[in-house]
Amino acid sequence: MKMTPGVLIIGALLVFWASAFIIAGLPAATMKEKPSDIWRPLTAEEEAGHRLYVANGCSYCHSLFIRINDWDIGAERIAQAGDYVGQEPIILGSERTGPDLSQEGGEHPDDWHLAHFTNPRYTSPISLMPSWEFLGRQEVRQLTAYVQALGLKAADYRTARQKYWKQQASAAYAAGPDANVEWIHSQVPEVWRRMPNPYPADAAALARGKRMYQDFCVNCHGPIGDGQGPAAAYLYPPPLNFTTLRRHLVENRYIGGIFYYQIMNGITGTAMPYFKKHLESEKIWDLANYLGVYFVGYTDANIEPRGIDAAYEGPWQNPYQPPAKGAK
Ligand code: HEC
Numbered sequence: 001m002k003m004t005p006g007v008l009i010i011g012a013l014l015v016f017w018a019s020a021f022i023i024a025g026l027p028a029a030t031m032k033e034k035p036s037d038i039w040r041p042l043t044a045e046e047e048a049g050h051r052l053y054v055a056n057g058c059s060y061c062h063s064l065f066i067r068i069n070d071w072d073i074g075a076e077r078i079a080q081a082g083d084y085v086g087q088e089p090i091i092l093g094s095e096r097t098g099p100d101l102s103q104e105g106g107e108h109p110d111d112w113h114l115a116h117f118t119n120p121r122y123t124s125p126i127s128l129m130p131s132w133e134f135l136g137r138q139e140v141r142q143l144t145a146y147v148q149a150l151g152l153k154a155a156d157y158r159t160a161r162q163k164y165w166k167q168q169a170s171a172a173y174a175a176g177p178d179a180n181v182e183w184i185h186s187q188v189p190e191v192w193r194r195m196p197n198p199y200p201a202d203a204a205a206l207a208r209g210k211r212m213y214q215d216f217c218v219n220c221h222g223p224i225g226d227g228q229g230p231a232a233a234y235l236y237p238p239p240l241n242f243t244t245l246r247r248h249l250v251e252n253r254y255i256g257g258i259f260y261y262q263i264m265n266g267i268t269g270t271a272m273p274y275f276k277k278h279l280e281s282e283k284i285w286d287l288a289n290y291l292g293v294y295f296v297g298y299t300d301a302n303i304e305p306r307g308i309d310a311a312y313e314g315p316w317q318n319p320y321q322p323p324a325k326g327a328k
C-alpha cells in the first residue's frame with residue numbers, strides 16, 4: 001500500500017479512536033459501580049447541602065474517603081466506591097486540615113452543627129475552620145442535612161440514635177436541674193460511678209487539665225464552668241453547669257469515674273461530644289480532676305481504694321478531700 005496523505009490520516013484516526021475506546025469507552029461501559037450496602041439516594045435538602053459543600057470548597061480541608069490506614073472519626077467503616085454512586089460531582093478531596101467526613105453523619109446532633117457552622121470555635125475552641133454564618137440559616141440547615149447524611153444508611157442509624165436520646169435528654173432538662181443531673185448520672189454504669197480518680201491532682205496535673213479545658217471545653221461550659229459559654233445560645237439541652245453538681249456528688253463521694261465516663265463517651269443526644277479519640281486516658285483523668293477541684297470543690301483523687309501508685313507518681317496527699325456524707 002502506498003503511504004498517501006489520505007491513508008495516513010485515516011490510519012491516525014483509527015489509532016486515535018481505538019485508543020479512545022480502550023481508555024475511555026470500554027471502562028465507561030463495563031465499570032458501572034454497584035451501590036454499596038449502606039447506599040441510599042440523597043434527599044433534595046441533602047443534595048442542596050452537597051452543592052454548597054462543593055461550591056464553598058469544604059474539600060480544601062476535608063476528605064470524604066477513609067482508608068484502612070486511617071485512625072480517624074469514621075474509621076469504623078472503610079469507604080467503598082459504591083458509597084458514591086449517583087453523586088455529581090464526586091469530590092473526595094485529599095487534604096485533611098480538618099477530619100475526614102465520610103462517616104460524619106450522626107457523630108453529633110443538629111444543634112452541635114448549628115453552633116459549629118455559626119462559629120467553629122464555639123464548639124471546638126482551637127479550630128481554624130472558617131465561620132459559615134454568612135450563608136444564612138437556611139443554607140446552614142442544608143449543609144447540616146448533608147453532613148448528617150455522610151455515611152448514608154450507617155449515618156441514618158446514628159442520627160436516629162441521636163434523635164432518640166435528644167428526646168430523653170431534653171425531657172430530663174425540662175424537669176429541672178436536679179432531675180436532669182440525676183438522670184444523666186443514672187446513665188453512667190455503676191462500676192464507673194463507684195470509681196475514684198486514680199491520678200493525683202497535683203499542680204502539673206491541674207495545669208494540664210486547665211490547658212485542655214481551654215482547648216476543648218471552654219466555649220460550651222464557660223470559663224467558670226457555669227455552662228454559659230457562647231455556644232450555649234445554640235444548644236438544647238445547654239452545656240451542663242458544673243457548679244450545681246456538688247450536692248449530687250457528695251452523696252456519692254466518687255466523682256472521677258463519672259466524669260471520666262462522660263468525657264470519654266460524650267452524652268449522645270446532647271451536644272456533649274466524646275473525647276476518646278482526641279485525648280488519651282491520663283488526660284481525661286486530668287480533666288476530671290480539674291473539673292472537680294475548680295468547679296465542684298473537691299476531688300476523689302487517690303482516696304481509698306487507691307490502688308498501687310504508678311511508678312512515676314511523687315508523694316501526694318489529697319488537699320481537696322471529698323466532703324463527708326450528708327455535708328452540704
Ligand atoms: C480551612 C480549613 C477548613 C475548611 C475550609 C472547612 N473546614 Fe470543616 N473543619 C476544619 C477543622 C480544622 C475541623 C476540626 C475542628 C473543628 O471541629 O472545628 C473541622 C471540622 C468540621 C466538622 C466537624 C467534624 C467532627 O465531627 O468533629 C464538620 C462537620 C465540618 N468541619 C464541615 C465542614 C464543611 C461543611 C465545610 C464547608 C462549608 C468545612 N468544614 C470547611 C477545617 C476546615
Ligand code: HEC
Nearest residue numbers: 123169184216217220237238239240259262270271272287
Ligand atoms: C459543644 C458543647 C460542649 C463541649 C465542647 C463540651 N461539652 Fe460537656 N456537656 C455539654 C452538654 C450539652 C452537656 C449535657 C447537658 C445536659 O444534658 O443537661 C454536657 C455535659 C457534660 C458533663 C456531665 C456532667 C455530669 O456530672 O453529669 C461533663 C463531665 C462534661 N460535659 C465535661 C466536658 C469536658 C471536660 C469537655 C471538654 C473536654 C466538654 N464537656 C466539652 C456540652 C459540651
